[in-house]
Amino acid sequence: MAIVGLESKSAPQASLADSEAQGLPMLEGHTARAFDGDLSALHVHAVEMGGLVLDQVQLAVASYADWIRMQAQLVLDRERQIDAYDRAIEEESLQVIARRQPMASDLRAVFAIDKVVTQLERAGDEAKKLALVVLTDSETRGFKPGYAMARDARQLGRLVTQSLRAALDAFDRLDADAASLVLRQDQEIDGEYAATLRRIMTRALEDPRLIHGVIEAAFVMRSLERIGDHARNVARQVLFIVGH
Amino acid sequence: MASVQTERTSTPRAGARQPAVSLVTERGKTVGTTAVENAIFKCQDVNVHYGDKHAIKDVTIEIARNQVLAMIGPSGCGKSTFLRCLNRMNDTIPTARVTGTITLDGQDIHDKRQDVVQLRARVGMVFQKPNPFPKSIYENVAYGPRIHGLAGDRVELDEIVHTSLQRAGLWDEVKDRLGQPGTSLSGGQQQRLCIARTIAVNPEVILMDEPCSALDPIATARIEDLMEELRQSYAICIVTHSMQQAARVSQRTAYFHLGDLIEVGETDRIFTNPRHKLTEDYITGRFG
Numbered sequence: 288m289a290i291v292g293l294e295s296k297s298a299p300q301a302s303l304a305d306s307e308a309q310g311l312p313m314l315e316g317h318t319a320r321a322f323d324g325d326l327s328a329l330h331v332h333a334v335e336m337g338g339l340v341l342d343q344v345q346l347a348v349a350s351y352a353d354w355i356r357m358q359a360q361l362v363l364d365r366e367r368q369i370d371a372y373d374r375a376i377e378e379e380s381l382q383v384i385a386r387r388q389p390m391a392s393d394l395r396a397v398f399a400i401d402k403v404v405t406q407l408e409r410a411g412d413e414a415k416k417l418a419l420v421v422l423t424d425s426e427t428r429g430f431k432p433g434y435a436m437a438r439d440a441r442q443l444g445r446l447v448t449q450s451l452r453a454a455l456d457a458f459d460r461l462d463a464d465a466a467s468l469v470l471r472q473d474q475e476i477d478g479e480y481a482a483t484l485r486r487i488m489t490r491a492l493e494d495p496r497l498i499h500g501v502i503e504a505a506f507v508m509r510s511l512e513r514i515g516d517h518a519r520n521v522a523r524q525v526l527f528i529v530g531h
Numbered sequence: 532m533a534s535v536q537t538e539r540t541s542t543p544r545a546g547a548r549q550p551a552v553s554l555v556t557e558r559g560k561t562v563g564t565t566a567v568e569n570a571i572f573k574c575q576d577v578n579v580h581y582g583d584k585h586a587i588k589d590v591t592i593e594i595a596r597n598q599v600l601a602m603i604g605p606s607g608c609g610k611s612t613f614l615r616c617l618n619r620m621n622d623t624i625p626t627a628r629v630t631g632t633i634t635l636d637g638q639d640i641h642d643k644r645q646d647v648v649q650l651r652a653r654v655g656m657v658f659q660k661p662n663p664f665p666k667s668i669y670e671n672v673a674y675g676p677r678i679h680g681l682a683g684d685r686v687e688l689d690e691i692v693h694t695s696l697q698r699a700g701l702w703d704e705v706k707d708r709l710g711q712p713g714t715s716l717s718g719g720q721q722q723r724l725c726i727a728r729t730i731a732v733n734p735e736v737i738l739m740d741e742p743c744s745a746l747d748p749i750a751t752a753r754i755e756d757l758m759e760e761l762r763q764s765y766a767i768c769i770v771t772h773s774m775q776q777a778a779r780v781s782q783r784t785a786y787f788h789l790g791d792l793i794e795v796g797e798t799d800r801i802f803t804n805p806r807h808k809l810t811e812d813y814i815t816g817r818f819g
Contacts, residue, residue, distance in 0.1 A: 390814040
Protein backbone atom coordinates (compact mmCIF):
# COMPACT_ATOMS: atom_id res chain seq x y z
CA MET A 288 0.00 0.00 0.00
CA ALA A 289 3.00 2.31 -0.11
CA ILE A 290 2.50 5.37 -2.23
CA VAL A 291 4.89 5.53 -5.16
CA GLY A 292 7.54 8.13 -4.60
CA LEU A 293 6.62 8.59 -0.99
CA GLU A 294 8.50 5.78 0.66
CA SER A 295 11.29 7.88 2.08
CA LYS A 296 9.29 10.94 2.99
CA SER A 297 5.94 9.96 4.40
CA ALA A 298 5.21 8.61 7.83
CA PRO A 299 5.21 4.83 8.08
CA GLN A 300 2.18 3.55 6.21
CA ALA A 301 -0.35 1.57 8.15
CA SER A 302 -1.49 -1.55 6.41
CA LEU A 303 -5.17 -2.30 5.99
CA ALA A 304 -4.85 -4.93 8.73
CA ASP A 305 -3.59 -2.21 11.06
CA SER A 306 -6.54 -0.04 10.20
CA GLU A 307 -8.87 -2.76 11.44
CA ALA A 308 -6.98 -2.91 14.72
CA GLN A 309 -7.48 0.84 15.06
CA GLY A 310 -11.16 0.48 14.33
CA LEU A 311 -10.80 2.13 10.95
CA PRO A 312 -13.20 1.20 8.18
CA MET A 313 -12.23 -1.66 5.97
CA LEU A 314 -12.73 -2.45 2.37
CA GLU A 315 -12.31 -6.13 3.18
CA GLY A 316 -14.04 -8.87 5.12
CA HIS A 317 -16.72 -9.77 2.58
CA THR A 318 -18.18 -13.24 2.57
CA ALA A 319 -17.38 -13.30 -1.16
CA ARG A 320 -13.63 -12.84 -0.90
CA ALA A 321 -13.20 -11.91 -4.54
CA PHE A 322 -15.11 -8.73 -3.71
CA ASP A 323 -12.38 -7.87 -1.19
CA GLY A 324 -9.84 -8.23 -3.97
CA ASP A 325 -11.78 -6.10 -6.45
CA LEU A 326 -12.44 -3.29 -4.00
CA SER A 327 -8.92 -3.30 -2.56
CA ALA A 328 -7.40 -3.32 -6.03
CA LEU A 329 -9.48 -0.29 -6.94
CA HIS A 330 -8.32 1.51 -3.81
CA VAL A 331 -4.67 0.51 -4.26
CA HIS A 332 -4.64 1.71 -7.86
CA ALA A 333 -6.10 5.08 -6.85
CA VAL A 334 -3.46 5.38 -4.12
CA GLU A 335 -0.74 4.50 -6.66
CA MET A 336 -2.09 7.14 -9.00
CA GLY A 337 -1.95 9.57 -6.08
CA GLY A 338 1.71 8.75 -5.55
CA LEU A 339 2.44 9.45 -9.18
CA VAL A 340 0.56 12.77 -9.09
CA LEU A 341 2.38 13.81 -5.92
CA ASP A 342 5.68 13.07 -7.62
CA GLN A 343 4.56 15.05 -10.67
CA VAL A 344 3.70 18.05 -8.49
CA GLN A 345 7.06 17.95 -6.68
CA LEU A 346 8.93 17.61 -9.95
CA ALA A 347 6.93 20.40 -11.60
CA VAL A 348 7.60 22.81 -8.72
CA ALA A 349 11.31 22.01 -8.86
CA SER A 350 11.42 22.35 -12.64
CA TYR A 351 9.91 25.83 -12.38
CA ALA A 352 11.78 27.06 -9.31
CA ASP A 353 15.15 25.66 -10.43
CA TRP A 354 14.34 26.13 -14.13
CA ILE A 355 15.29 22.65 -15.30
CA ARG A 356 13.83 21.85 -18.70
CA MET A 357 14.63 18.14 -18.47
CA GLN A 358 12.47 17.76 -15.37
CA ALA A 359 9.65 19.69 -17.00
CA GLN A 360 9.85 17.35 -19.97
CA LEU A 361 9.63 14.36 -17.64
CA VAL A 362 6.45 15.80 -16.06
CA LEU A 363 4.94 16.17 -19.52
CA ASP A 364 5.93 12.63 -20.55
CA ARG A 365 4.46 11.07 -17.43
CA GLU A 366 1.14 12.81 -17.90
CA ARG A 367 0.15 9.89 -20.13
CA GLN A 368 0.59 7.49 -17.21
CA ILE A 369 -1.85 9.53 -15.17
CA ASP A 370 -4.38 9.39 -17.98
CA ALA A 371 -3.87 5.63 -18.18
CA TYR A 372 -4.53 5.28 -14.44
CA ASP A 373 -7.63 7.42 -14.82
CA ARG A 374 -9.05 5.23 -17.58
CA ALA A 375 -8.10 1.95 -15.89
CA ILE A 376 -9.64 2.93 -12.55
CA GLU A 377 -12.81 4.13 -14.24
CA GLU A 378 -13.12 0.74 -15.95
CA GLU A 379 -12.45 -1.07 -12.67
CA SER A 380 -15.11 1.01 -10.88
CA LEU A 381 -17.66 0.12 -13.54
CA GLN A 382 -16.79 -3.55 -13.20
CA VAL A 383 -17.15 -3.48 -9.42
CA ILE A 384 -20.54 -1.76 -9.68
CA ALA A 385 -21.78 -4.09 -12.42
CA ARG A 386 -20.57 -7.31 -10.86
CA ARG A 387 -20.82 -6.66 -7.13
CA GLN A 388 -23.57 -4.07 -6.67
CA PRO A 389 -21.76 -2.49 -3.72
CA MET A 390 -23.85 -1.12 -0.86
CA ALA A 391 -23.38 1.31 2.03
CA SER A 392 -19.67 1.92 2.83
CA ASP A 393 -18.61 -0.10 -0.22
CA LEU A 394 -20.86 1.97 -2.45
CA ARG A 395 -19.56 5.17 -0.92
CA ALA A 396 -16.00 3.92 -1.41
CA VAL A 397 -16.45 3.16 -5.11
CA PHE A 398 -18.17 6.49 -5.65
CA ALA A 399 -15.56 8.43 -3.68
CA ILE A 400 -12.58 6.67 -5.27
CA ASP A 401 -13.89 7.77 -8.64
CA LYS A 402 -14.09 11.36 -7.39
CA VAL A 403 -10.62 11.15 -5.85
CA VAL A 404 -9.27 10.00 -9.20
CA THR A 405 -10.89 13.03 -10.87
CA GLN A 406 -9.25 15.33 -8.32
CA LEU A 407 -5.88 13.64 -8.83
CA GLU A 408 -6.19 13.91 -12.57
CA ARG A 409 -6.87 17.64 -12.27
CA ALA A 410 -3.95 18.10 -9.88
CA GLY A 411 -1.82 16.35 -12.49
CA ASP A 412 -3.08 18.82 -15.09
CA GLU A 413 -1.99 21.73 -12.91
CA ALA A 414 1.48 20.17 -12.58
CA LYS A 415 1.58 19.90 -16.37
CA LYS A 416 0.79 23.62 -16.65
CA LEU A 417 3.88 24.42 -14.55
CA ALA A 418 6.00 22.20 -16.75
CA LEU A 419 4.65 23.91 -19.86
CA VAL A 420 5.67 27.32 -18.51
CA VAL A 421 9.25 26.06 -18.40
CA LEU A 422 9.10 24.28 -21.75
CA THR A 423 7.40 27.02 -23.78
CA ASP A 424 9.57 29.88 -22.53
CA SER A 425 12.23 31.46 -24.69
CA GLU A 426 14.87 33.97 -23.65
CA THR A 427 12.80 36.91 -24.86
CA ARG A 428 9.65 36.20 -22.86
CA GLY A 429 11.30 36.19 -19.48
CA PHE A 430 9.17 33.58 -17.70
CA LYS A 431 12.12 32.34 -15.71
CA PRO A 432 11.56 33.31 -12.09
CA GLY A 433 14.08 35.39 -10.28
CA TYR A 434 15.49 34.36 -6.93
CA ALA A 435 12.58 35.76 -4.88
CA MET A 436 9.86 34.35 -7.10
CA ALA A 437 11.54 30.94 -7.17
CA ARG A 438 11.66 31.01 -3.39
CA ASP A 439 7.94 31.89 -3.27
CA ALA A 440 7.10 29.02 -5.63
CA ARG A 441 9.14 26.59 -3.56
CA GLN A 442 7.45 27.73 -0.35
CA LEU A 443 3.90 27.46 -1.70
CA GLY A 444 4.84 24.22 -3.48
CA ARG A 445 6.09 22.78 -0.20
CA LEU A 446 2.82 23.57 1.59
CA VAL A 447 0.77 22.14 -1.26
CA THR A 448 2.75 18.92 -1.55
CA GLN A 449 2.57 18.46 2.22
CA SER A 450 -1.18 18.82 2.03
CA LEU A 451 -1.49 16.46 -0.94
CA ARG A 452 0.75 13.90 0.76
CA ALA A 453 -1.28 14.09 3.96
CA ALA A 454 -4.55 13.76 2.00
CA LEU A 455 -3.23 10.72 0.12
CA ASP A 456 -2.01 9.22 3.36
CA ALA A 457 -5.46 9.68 4.88
CA PHE A 458 -6.98 8.17 1.73
CA ASP A 459 -4.61 5.22 1.86
CA ARG A 460 -5.48 4.45 5.48
CA LEU A 461 -9.08 5.72 5.25
CA ASP A 462 -8.25 7.75 8.31
CA ALA A 463 -10.93 10.30 9.16
CA ASP A 464 -8.80 12.16 11.73
CA ALA A 465 -5.96 12.65 9.26
CA ALA A 466 -8.43 13.82 6.61
CA SER A 467 -9.97 16.35 9.01
CA LEU A 468 -6.48 17.70 9.71
CA VAL A 469 -5.92 18.29 5.99
CA LEU A 470 -9.15 20.29 5.82
CA ARG A 471 -8.15 22.42 8.78
CA GLN A 472 -4.73 23.17 7.28
CA ASP A 473 -6.17 24.29 3.97
CA GLN A 474 -6.51 27.86 5.21
CA GLU A 475 -2.76 28.06 5.59
CA ILE A 476 -2.34 27.44 1.85
CA ASP A 477 -4.94 30.06 1.01
CA GLY A 478 -3.17 32.58 3.25
CA GLU A 479 0.22 31.82 1.76
CA TYR A 480 -1.22 32.08 -1.76
CA ALA A 481 -2.69 35.53 -1.07
CA ALA A 482 0.58 36.74 0.49
CA THR A 483 2.61 35.38 -2.41
CA LEU A 484 0.40 37.11 -4.96
CA ARG A 485 0.81 40.41 -3.12
CA ARG A 486 4.59 40.04 -3.10
CA ILE A 487 4.95 39.26 -6.78
CA MET A 488 2.53 42.02 -7.78
CA THR A 489 4.60 44.47 -5.77
CA ARG A 490 7.62 43.38 -7.80
CA ALA A 491 5.75 44.11 -11.03
CA LEU A 492 4.93 47.58 -9.76
CA GLU A 493 8.54 48.17 -8.82
CA ASP A 494 9.86 47.08 -12.20
CA PRO A 495 7.31 46.97 -15.06
CA ARG A 496 9.84 45.14 -17.27
CA LEU A 497 9.15 42.04 -15.14
CA ILE A 498 5.47 42.06 -16.08
CA HIS A 499 5.56 38.93 -18.32
CA GLY A 500 7.36 36.89 -15.71
CA VAL A 501 5.07 38.15 -12.95
CA ILE A 502 1.89 37.26 -14.83
CA GLU A 503 3.26 33.82 -15.55
CA ALA A 504 4.32 33.46 -11.90
CA ALA A 505 0.81 34.43 -10.83
CA PHE A 506 -0.58 31.59 -12.98
CA VAL A 507 1.95 29.20 -11.47
CA MET A 508 0.90 30.18 -7.94
CA ARG A 509 -2.71 29.81 -8.95
CA SER A 510 -2.01 26.29 -10.20
CA LEU A 511 -0.31 25.42 -6.93
CA GLU A 512 -3.23 26.80 -4.94
CA ARG A 513 -5.58 24.67 -7.02
CA ILE A 514 -3.55 21.58 -6.31
CA GLY A 515 -4.10 22.43 -2.65
CA ASP A 516 -7.83 22.56 -3.34
CA HIS A 517 -7.68 19.14 -4.98
CA ALA A 518 -5.85 17.79 -1.92
CA ARG A 519 -8.60 19.20 0.27
CA ASN A 520 -11.23 17.54 -1.93
CA VAL A 521 -9.44 14.20 -1.65
CA ALA A 522 -9.60 14.59 2.14
CA ARG A 523 -13.33 15.32 1.90
CA GLN A 524 -13.87 12.09 0.00
CA VAL A 525 -12.08 10.18 2.76
CA LEU A 526 -14.61 11.56 5.25
CA PHE A 527 -17.41 10.57 2.85
CA ILE A 528 -16.15 6.98 2.66
CA VAL A 529 -15.95 6.57 6.42
CA GLY A 530 -19.41 8.10 6.74
CA HIS A 531 -18.62 11.35 8.57
CA MET B 532 -17.00 -11.12 11.70
CA ALA B 533 -16.85 -14.91 11.80
CA SER B 534 -18.26 -15.11 15.29
CA VAL B 535 -21.44 -13.40 14.18
CA GLN B 536 -22.24 -16.27 11.88
CA THR B 537 -22.27 -18.81 14.66
CA GLU B 538 -24.84 -19.42 17.36
CA ARG B 539 -27.56 -17.72 15.47
CA THR B 540 -30.64 -18.71 17.35
CA SER B 541 -30.85 -21.14 20.17
CA THR B 542 -28.69 -19.68 22.91
CA PRO B 543 -30.37 -17.98 25.84
CA ARG B 544 -29.88 -14.22 25.58
CA ALA B 545 -28.38 -13.28 28.91
CA GLY B 546 -24.62 -13.45 28.89
CA ALA B 547 -24.46 -15.91 26.04
CA ARG B 548 -23.51 -13.47 23.30
CA GLN B 549 -20.37 -13.84 21.28
CA PRO B 550 -18.21 -10.72 21.51
CA ALA B 551 -19.13 -9.46 18.06
CA VAL B 552 -22.80 -10.00 18.76
CA SER B 553 -22.54 -7.67 21.71
CA LEU B 554 -22.66 -5.01 19.03
CA VAL B 555 -26.39 -5.61 19.07
CA THR B 556 -27.94 -2.65 20.74
CA GLU B 557 -29.48 -3.06 24.15
CA ARG B 558 -32.48 -5.30 24.13
CA GLY B 559 -35.39 -3.59 22.49
CA LYS B 560 -33.27 -0.59 21.52
CA THR B 561 -33.58 -0.28 17.78
CA VAL B 562 -31.43 2.19 15.91
CA GLY B 563 -33.56 4.64 13.93
CA THR B 564 -37.07 5.96 14.27
CA THR B 565 -39.61 3.20 14.78
CA ALA B 566 -42.59 5.57 14.82
CA VAL B 567 -44.11 6.85 11.59
CA GLU B 568 -46.77 9.28 10.53
CA ASN B 569 -50.00 7.76 9.29
CA ALA B 570 -49.33 4.42 10.96
CA ILE B 571 -51.69 1.54 10.28
CA PHE B 572 -49.84 -1.05 12.38
CA LYS B 573 -48.31 -0.28 15.75
CA CYS B 574 -46.26 -3.07 17.24
CA GLN B 575 -44.95 -2.70 20.78
CA ASP B 576 -42.51 -5.08 22.48
CA VAL B 577 -43.48 -8.05 20.34
CA ASN B 578 -41.89 -11.33 21.42
CA VAL B 579 -42.34 -14.68 19.77
CA HIS B 580 -41.29 -18.01 21.24
CA TYR B 581 -41.38 -21.29 19.37
CA GLY B 582 -41.26 -23.65 22.33
CA ASP B 583 -37.94 -22.79 23.99
CA LYS B 584 -36.66 -20.78 21.05
CA HIS B 585 -36.93 -17.02 21.41
CA ALA B 586 -37.48 -16.05 17.78
CA ILE B 587 -38.50 -12.37 18.09
CA LYS B 588 -37.20 -10.18 20.89
CA ASP B 589 -38.94 -7.01 21.99
CA VAL B 590 -39.62 -5.69 18.53
CA THR B 591 -41.23 -2.26 18.42
CA ILE B 592 -42.09 -0.76 15.05
CA GLU B 593 -44.85 1.09 13.27
CA ILE B 594 -45.91 0.48 9.70
CA ALA B 595 -47.21 3.36 7.61
CA ARG B 596 -50.02 3.45 5.08
CA ASN B 597 -49.03 3.93 1.44
CA GLN B 598 -45.52 2.76 2.05
CA VAL B 599 -43.52 -0.34 1.32
CA LEU B 600 -41.58 -1.57 4.35
CA ALA B 601 -38.84 -4.04 3.46
CA MET B 602 -37.64 -6.44 6.12
CA ILE B 603 -34.20 -7.83 5.55
CA GLY B 604 -31.77 -9.97 7.49
CA PRO B 605 -29.95 -13.29 7.39
CA SER B 606 -31.86 -16.59 7.41
CA GLY B 607 -33.35 -17.29 10.80
CA CYS B 608 -33.28 -13.66 11.89
CA GLY B 609 -37.02 -13.61 12.53
CA LYS B 610 -38.20 -11.40 9.70
CA SER B 611 -40.71 -13.92 8.35
CA THR B 612 -41.83 -14.77 11.87
CA PHE B 613 -42.48 -11.12 12.52
CA LEU B 614 -44.39 -10.76 9.25
CA ARG B 615 -46.58 -13.69 10.24
CA CYS B 616 -47.39 -11.99 13.55
CA LEU B 617 -49.14 -9.22 11.65
CA ASN B 618 -52.03 -11.39 10.48
CA ARG B 619 -51.73 -13.96 13.28
CA MET B 620 -50.44 -16.67 10.99
CA ASN B 621 -48.33 -17.86 13.92
CA ASP B 622 -51.57 -18.95 15.59
CA THR B 623 -51.49 -21.96 13.30
CA ILE B 624 -48.24 -23.17 14.88
CA PRO B 625 -49.04 -24.99 18.15
CA THR B 626 -45.70 -24.20 19.89
CA ALA B 627 -45.70 -20.51 18.94
CA ARG B 628 -46.37 -17.98 21.68
CA VAL B 629 -46.71 -14.30 20.77
CA THR B 630 -46.62 -11.55 23.41
CA GLY B 631 -46.63 -7.79 23.17
CA THR B 632 -49.14 -5.49 21.56
CA ILE B 633 -49.98 -5.27 17.87
CA THR B 634 -52.70 -2.85 16.88
CA LEU B 635 -54.24 -2.50 13.45
CA ASP B 636 -55.89 0.87 13.09
CA GLY B 637 -55.93 1.17 16.87
CA GLN B 638 -57.52 -2.24 17.47
CA ASP B 639 -55.56 -4.95 19.25
CA ILE B 640 -55.35 -7.87 16.82
CA HIS B 641 -55.07 -10.30 19.74
CA ASP B 642 -58.30 -9.04 21.28
CA LYS B 643 -60.70 -11.88 22.06
CA ARG B 644 -63.37 -10.23 19.92
CA GLN B 645 -61.06 -10.11 16.90
CA ASP B 646 -62.25 -12.43 14.15
CA VAL B 647 -59.08 -13.95 12.71
CA VAL B 648 -60.65 -14.62 9.32
CA GLN B 649 -61.67 -10.99 9.14
CA LEU B 650 -58.18 -9.94 10.20
CA ARG B 651 -56.62 -11.96 7.40
CA ALA B 652 -58.93 -10.30 4.91
CA ARG B 653 -57.76 -6.91 6.11
CA VAL B 654 -54.14 -8.07 6.18
CA GLY B 655 -53.60 -10.17 3.08
CA MET B 656 -50.59 -12.30 2.40
CA VAL B 657 -48.61 -13.34 -0.67
CA PHE B 658 -46.21 -16.24 -0.25
CA GLN B 659 -42.86 -17.21 -1.68
CA LYS B 660 -44.29 -19.92 -3.90
CA PRO B 661 -47.35 -18.94 -5.90
CA ASN B 662 -50.19 -21.01 -4.45
CA PRO B 663 -53.33 -20.60 -6.57
CA PHE B 664 -56.28 -22.74 -5.55
CA PRO B 665 -56.84 -25.74 -7.85
CA LYS B 666 -59.73 -23.86 -9.41
CA SER B 667 -60.29 -21.58 -12.37
CA ILE B 668 -58.63 -18.19 -12.63
CA TYR B 669 -62.01 -16.59 -12.03
CA GLU B 670 -62.75 -18.69 -8.97
CA ASN B 671 -59.33 -17.98 -7.48
CA VAL B 672 -60.18 -14.30 -7.33
CA ALA B 673 -63.92 -14.67 -6.64
CA TYR B 674 -63.48 -17.04 -3.70
CA GLY B 675 -62.52 -14.43 -1.09
CA PRO B 676 -65.19 -11.84 -1.94
CA ARG B 677 -67.77 -14.63 -1.98
CA ILE B 678 -66.99 -16.03 1.47
CA HIS B 679 -66.70 -12.54 2.92
CA GLY B 680 -69.99 -11.55 1.31
CA LEU B 681 -68.49 -8.59 -0.52
CA ALA B 682 -70.58 -9.06 -3.67
CA GLY B 683 -74.36 -8.92 -3.76
CA ASP B 684 -74.77 -10.65 -7.07
CA ARG B 685 -72.90 -12.12 -10.01
CA VAL B 686 -72.50 -8.74 -11.72
CA GLU B 687 -70.80 -7.28 -8.67
CA LEU B 688 -68.61 -10.34 -8.33
CA ASP B 689 -67.61 -10.10 -11.99
CA GLU B 690 -66.73 -6.49 -11.38
CA ILE B 691 -64.55 -7.32 -8.36
CA VAL B 692 -62.77 -10.08 -10.31
CA HIS B 693 -62.23 -7.74 -13.25
CA THR B 694 -60.92 -4.87 -11.10
CA SER B 695 -58.67 -7.11 -9.01
CA LEU B 696 -57.10 -8.78 -12.03
CA GLN B 697 -56.65 -5.40 -13.64
CA ARG B 698 -54.98 -3.92 -10.56
CA ALA B 699 -52.73 -6.96 -10.39
CA GLY B 700 -51.74 -6.27 -14.01
CA LEU B 701 -53.04 -9.65 -15.15
CA TRP B 702 -56.37 -8.85 -16.83
CA ASP B 703 -55.12 -8.43 -20.38
CA GLU B 704 -53.30 -11.75 -20.22
CA VAL B 705 -56.18 -13.82 -18.83
CA LYS B 706 -59.41 -12.08 -19.85
CA ASP B 707 -60.10 -14.65 -22.57
CA ARG B 708 -59.44 -17.69 -20.39
CA LEU B 709 -60.92 -16.96 -17.00
CA GLY B 710 -62.33 -20.48 -16.87
CA GLN B 711 -58.95 -22.15 -17.17
CA PRO B 712 -57.21 -23.46 -14.04
CA GLY B 713 -55.09 -20.93 -12.14
CA THR B 714 -52.29 -23.47 -12.14
CA SER B 715 -52.09 -23.30 -15.94
CA LEU B 716 -50.50 -19.86 -15.73
CA SER B 717 -46.75 -19.18 -15.66
CA GLY B 718 -45.03 -18.65 -12.29
CA GLY B 719 -45.07 -14.88 -12.57
CA GLN B 720 -48.71 -14.87 -13.68
CA GLN B 721 -49.64 -17.21 -10.81
CA GLN B 722 -48.00 -14.84 -8.35
CA ARG B 723 -49.94 -11.92 -9.81
CA LEU B 724 -53.08 -14.06 -9.58
CA CYS B 725 -52.33 -14.54 -5.87
CA ILE B 726 -51.94 -10.77 -5.53
CA ALA B 727 -55.28 -10.29 -7.33
CA ARG B 728 -56.82 -12.81 -4.94
CA THR B 729 -55.42 -10.87 -2.00
CA ILE B 730 -56.65 -7.47 -3.14
CA ALA B 731 -60.08 -8.83 -4.13
CA VAL B 732 -61.15 -8.80 -0.47
CA ASN B 733 -60.20 -5.15 -0.16
CA PRO B 734 -57.37 -5.43 2.37
CA GLU B 735 -55.59 -2.56 4.11
CA VAL B 736 -52.22 -4.21 4.32
CA ILE B 737 -50.47 -6.69 2.03
CA LEU B 738 -47.77 -8.90 3.48
CA MET B 739 -45.34 -10.43 1.04
CA ASP B 740 -42.95 -13.18 2.05
CA GLU B 741 -40.23 -13.33 -0.60
CA PRO B 742 -42.81 -13.01 -3.37
CA CYS B 743 -40.28 -13.01 -6.20
CA SER B 744 -37.75 -15.61 -5.15
CA ALA B 745 -39.28 -18.21 -7.47
CA LEU B 746 -39.63 -15.80 -10.40
CA ASP B 747 -37.39 -14.79 -13.28
CA PRO B 748 -36.12 -11.18 -13.55
CA ILE B 749 -38.88 -10.06 -15.91
CA ALA B 750 -41.67 -11.48 -13.74
CA THR B 751 -39.91 -9.97 -10.72
CA ALA B 752 -39.81 -6.56 -12.37
CA ARG B 753 -43.56 -6.78 -13.06
CA ILE B 754 -44.31 -7.63 -9.43
CA GLU B 755 -42.07 -4.79 -8.24
CA ASP B 756 -43.79 -2.40 -10.59
CA LEU B 757 -47.11 -3.62 -9.26
CA MET B 758 -46.00 -3.02 -5.66
CA GLU B 759 -45.30 0.60 -6.48
CA GLU B 760 -48.85 0.94 -7.83
CA LEU B 761 -50.43 -0.98 -4.97
CA ARG B 762 -48.82 1.12 -2.29
CA GLN B 763 -50.96 4.04 -3.42
CA SER B 764 -53.86 2.14 -1.82
CA TYR B 765 -52.29 -0.22 0.72
CA ALA B 766 -49.51 -0.58 3.21
CA ILE B 767 -47.09 -3.25 2.02
CA CYS B 768 -44.60 -5.26 4.07
CA ILE B 769 -42.17 -7.37 2.14
CA VAL B 770 -39.65 -9.87 3.41
CA THR B 771 -36.88 -10.30 0.90
CA HIS B 772 -33.45 -11.86 0.69
CA SER B 773 -32.55 -9.61 -2.18
CA MET B 774 -31.14 -6.37 -0.88
CA GLN B 775 -31.31 -4.92 -4.35
CA GLN B 776 -35.02 -5.65 -4.33
CA ALA B 777 -35.45 -4.05 -0.90
CA ALA B 778 -33.58 -1.00 -2.18
CA ARG B 779 -35.70 -0.85 -5.32
CA VAL B 780 -39.18 -1.26 -3.92
CA SER B 781 -39.27 0.07 -0.38
CA GLN B 782 -39.44 3.46 1.27
CA ARG B 783 -38.44 2.10 4.66
CA THR B 784 -36.19 -0.79 5.54
CA ALA B 785 -35.96 -2.80 8.75
CA TYR B 786 -32.96 -4.97 9.49
CA PHE B 787 -33.41 -8.01 11.75
CA HIS B 788 -30.64 -10.01 13.36
CA LEU B 789 -31.07 -12.98 15.71
CA GLY B 790 -34.61 -11.91 16.49
CA ASP B 791 -33.70 -8.31 17.27
CA LEU B 792 -34.86 -5.41 15.16
CA ILE B 793 -31.45 -3.80 14.84
CA GLU B 794 -32.16 -0.82 12.67
CA VAL B 795 -35.04 0.76 10.83
CA GLY B 796 -34.97 3.83 8.64
CA GLU B 797 -35.51 5.42 5.29
CA THR B 798 -34.36 3.06 2.56
CA ASP B 799 -32.37 5.89 0.98
CA ARG B 800 -30.23 6.10 4.08
CA ILE B 801 -30.05 2.43 5.08
CA PHE B 802 -28.43 1.44 1.81
CA THR B 803 -25.99 4.31 1.62
CA ASN B 804 -25.17 5.06 5.23
CA PRO B 805 -26.54 2.61 7.79
CA ARG B 806 -25.86 3.52 11.39
CA HIS B 807 -25.46 0.12 12.98
CA LYS B 808 -22.40 -1.97 12.25
CA LEU B 809 -24.45 -5.16 11.91
CA THR B 810 -26.65 -3.53 9.27
CA GLU B 811 -23.57 -2.29 7.47
CA ASP B 812 -21.92 -5.72 7.58
CA TYR B 813 -25.04 -7.47 6.32
CA ILE B 814 -25.86 -5.19 3.43
CA THR B 815 -22.27 -4.96 2.27
CA GLY B 816 -22.09 -8.75 2.23
CA ARG B 817 -19.72 -9.20 5.14
CA PHE B 818 -21.84 -11.89 6.77
CA GLY B 819 -25.30 -13.35 6.56
